[in-house]
Amino acid sequence: MNRNVRFAALLLPLAFLAGPLTAQESQAPATETADAATAADNVPAGRAAEGETTIAHGIGIFGPPELAADFEHLPYVNPDAPKGGEISMAMPGGFDSYNPFTVRGRPDILSSIMLEPLMTGTMDEVGTAYCLICETIEYPESRDWVIFHLRPEAKFSDGTPVTAEDVMFSYETFRDKGLSSFRAVLAQSTKGAEIIDDHTIRFDFMPDYPRRDVIQSAGGLTILSKKDFEENDRDLAASSDKPYLGSGPYVFERADIGRTSVYKRNPDYWGSDLPINIGRNNFDTVRAEYFADSEAAFEAFKAGEYTIRHENSSIQWATGYNFPALNNGHVIKTTVTNQNKAPAQGFFINMRREKFQDPRVRQAIGLLFNFKWSNDALFYGLYTRTESFWDNTDLKATGTPSEAELALLEPLAADLPEGVLTEEAVVPPEGSDRQLDRRSLRQAAALLDEAGWVAGSDGMRRNANGDLLSVEFMNDNQTFDRIINPLIENLRAVGVDATMARVDGTEHETRRYEFDYDIIIGHAPTAQIAGDGLYQVFGSQGVDDVFNPSGVTSPAIDSLIRTAISADNYEEMAVATRALDRVVRAMYPWIPNWYNPKQFLAYYDQYEWPDPLPPYLSESLSSPWYLDIAWYNAEKAEQLKRAGALR
Template sequence: MRRMTRFAAVICPLMLAALPLGAQEPVAAEGGEEITKTHALAVFGEPAMPADFERLSYVNPDAPKGGEISIAVGGGFDSYNPYTVKGRPVALASVMNERIMQKVHDESETFYCVLCETVEFPASRDWAIFNLRPEAKFSDGTPLTAEDVLFTYETLRDKGLSSFRAVIAQSVAGAEVLDDHRIRFDFVEGYPRRDVIQQTGNLPVFSKADFEAKGRELSDSSPDPFIGSGPYMFGSADMGRRVIWKRNPDYWGKDLPINRGRYNFDSIRIEYFADSDAAFEGFKAGEFTVRRENSAEKWATGYNFPNFENGYVVKAALENEDKALAQGFFFNMRREKFQDVRVREALGLVFNFEWANTTLFHNQYSRTESFWENSYLKAEGKPSEGELALLEPVAGDLPEGILTEDAVVPPEGGARQLDRGNLRRAGQLLDAAGWTVGSDGQRRNADGEVLSVEFLEDSPTFDKIINPYVENLRALGVTATLNRVDDAEFENRRYEFDYDVIVANALTYMTADDGLYQTFGSKGADDVFNAAGLANPAIDALIDAGVAAETEEEMITATHALDRALRALHIWVPNWFKAEKTIAYYDQYAYPDPLPPLLDADLYFPFYFDFWWYDAEKGEALRKAGVLR
């Protein structure tokens, strides 16, 4: 998995929607108003599990507790605060901050109460009350109360990233503590009601006492780990090199039905390496135990080292039904040279995926075409009648052909690195955009400025992919370069929008939600979520339609229209995907069979941390063999 915007688990509002039909308990309130009280919220249906469920369907409820699991991360870290753009936070920095409600791996659009016992609301959904579990407490033993929830909401509202502040301000009018374990949220009049309860339920919960005692500021880097109420807490660290998160033996929620068979490892160790190649060497030597393999070349040819050949390491290709990540080369449209759609389309034409797949990827990938690739939300063919109804009023802000042509797909490249047909087409587009070739072979505009494109990258793994792309762009007359920097410089430049092109992932989910404003909307144009800096009124209107959709059919139609419009704008050069999850691990772990269908339901707490477990007998055999360091 490529670079994920590190704040999204906290500040990207959730996308879940309409109320469950049969899993609700009607309660009479004052004045005779009927109130719904439920343990879970599902989209366009009802939760699969009743209020008295005993466990999640896909876990092993008898999984043993113990052992360690370890992974590698590239670069380094200098902060324990994942909620600020200052510094580079340690991996899993928010692991201790539980949320009020939680998503699961076998229901794509259902959230269940965790910190809350129930949530109640009227038919209008003008407000919601979360009834918190009185036994909930932080890892320091202090109780978690409604005051902590209120403090968290107000802190994120006032000091979170600007795009999140804008989104939450337009949806949540305010919050009020009713008693120690009840908090009410009121929602802004006229704002679509479909997602507001789940959006609020996705809030993490900070310890107000911890913030006040340590003088924490959410906007500052922190040398001190937060405390939280979750199953894991800070263990130890070697700053910039290693961190260990340990399971809290006194975790308040360990006996909840939703937690049975989960959070089984005593510790999660994360080792930092300079890059992916160095990490792979460390894995081969037994310095860490689980590797999610994202290199097609290594998966095809690299697993010939002794620990694998001796059967100590297992390779597994795990099937799943997750939507593909929307990864690509994103143009920084905050820069004038990328504001013409013809320029962006031209630059995308000379990336030859077919050649790269054959030459570099061992034909293991498929080309990403959509921001909702590998899902029913992907736009296909010509727009439907429903899509046209949404697109026609905003067509003036979108490229010509949006109403009549098939959804944009990347061009097919040939067997050679440089496809001559695509090169000619790209040249015609740049000529039309005013970037013409001079006597020196370089493209310039009417002001004599050279068309230059710098790829900013901090991973040497991408060198072999970007360098041929750079060569193709140079053949087009573009002054293209690859600038590989260290991770600290990359992060600083990314947050300051000091780049031409970066590899990024646009966060999209299986329901249109408020987070789309941050990823693609004008409200997020000056925030790190929106890698392209996209600010287009048509896109804003289509996001509005998706967020306001009251039925699943309406939501799908709006997402198709949005996907179609985004692709027509050529804000990215889409990368590639593989439907299965390729993972290698030292043979001391076990997991349920079958696995749940949505392995990446939580992108920020990997599934192998969530419901795998340690096999002590196998682990002891590896240690006796001297395999692990």
């Protein structure tokens, strides 16, 4: 059960990840020198001739991109995939806005589908960015700056060209109106931008900022239309009742606010014949159907109201897929395996609140979630316990710190949680076959006693001021009721006044953005290569940011993030990330949940996709992998329609 969390604000690129990295570095690009473009064949790969600037079609973090400049299409797509048909998906809650970059309002999850960045990643490489709106990038060996040479054919869906002025406008808009943490990191990394001509813009980076992936971060900038913003008097920080104008393959078609949104493929999309886009964006229309209730969403799928479903409920997967459309073959039930980093899902404890500032209290709360019992009794044994913010990768901290980790950690000793230097990495308890694990109960009680929360004659715990230790789980998803309620029972057994607040989507989002909660279900959006986004997730700049639900902050963490994003090679980055993982886990900011290396997928039998699939499949709600590379089989679809399987 992976709970997707909708982020309605811009997150700095986490090193252009399309997936994990154990063998995910790039190799072998084609480059040119700025004054010797015609002699490109004589330039060694990945190097600039005679110390001059490099001109390239892409860039990697620890090595050059795998695809040469003259690649014909991505290796994992079907270049002959037909265009046509519709794909439709269920979305949680509702929406009242089309601005995905603000905390105000609830944006349509697909509201950024028409927007494009300067560069884009792929689903078979990690840390590599290829030109999209730009045709080439130009940069010196120092990476002190980068010039983006824009494609002259690039245009917005209204036919106006994408120019350097639009890029500058986008940079300045996100710099001035983006999330506070984004603005803080952008100010640290980027000195400024300069328009050279209509199709050329240069970004300069701050002198003391790590250079490893600054170009990828700049290339990840979403490009907005300056004309659209001015004509519609848009404000990036405000909710919007008008869809954005973009340069991407899809455009807004229609919507029933809060219930349905539909986007159609732009037949005049400027980039349809680019090698990076061949075999992609194959559907004529993309439809999102919103449901406040997960059961209602499932019933709608069974009735054919939408056509593809990523199942995130173990009980539904184990017991619910026995309905006519599946039994007669109209619906396919399958599992898809990928090599992605496990999502760092958990119950995040709001450390901004005084009662949770003692780590012993947070540790005690976490001890009372019995995963073994939950997996056996509730999840049908389908899940693996999450232990790390980088689970299912070699970036996960294990055992005691290595010598390389200690070299980073020891100078930070004064700011480290107790035991980090000498003890094994924090791992949640295994639990037992009984819902209330007696060993964990005793450990939790002892920790709460030590923290000054003592059980009174009524069995409830209070501090020296007589304040009751209350813990409220905020939850807007009925699927989680059966998981949270046993945890609440266990907490109450140890004297904690635990309750669950069942809220609707609007209240959930409002309280989430205002940090008005004790414990919330969420994710820490980490990635397989450490990037600038870690400052928003764990850094001091992000302590009051929605991407940091627990409010984690520490000088030691800031230092380790900087070391990780400054690393010149993968192993140095991995060591720093393991140390970071070790420190954050030792703060007990969350109750880690569970993950599944397989994706549960059900769909009406009218879709096809490449075989084999790429290793790092996007599972984002707004851009799932099948929206990118699957296609519509018109003959199969017609058979479904004749059979009355679809509405």
